[in-house]
Amino acid sequence: MRLILLLTALLAFQSATATEFDETKALAEQGVASAQSYLGFNYRTGEGVPKNNIRAYVWWSMAKTQGHAKAATDIDKLKPKMTPQQIADGQALAAKCYESNYKDCD
DSSP, rough: OHHHHHHHHHHHHHHHHHHHHHHHHHHHHHOOOHHHHHHHHHEEEEEEEOHHHHHHHHHHHHHHHOOHHHHHHHHHHHGSSHHHHHHHHHHHHHHHHHTTTTOOOO
């Protein structure tokens, strides 16, 4: 019985996290800097999505471009943990994301 309750709670948490991520991504794609910064956090920590430093870099770059101070700090902390190739990939994807008005960021 406890196992069933635990599994039910875990599934509910994953569903809520996925829903929250989808809502945040929709706002980020509308250009909301705080949502973009939060997506960076999600990708950096693996909250609601698989960890991905390149995507964290992209979304923090989008928010930083709009003057989001926390995103600027977070991207500066992330860079030393990335390889030069990952940074180059992040910059290329960030440019593509920006040029597509936040629609082609994955």
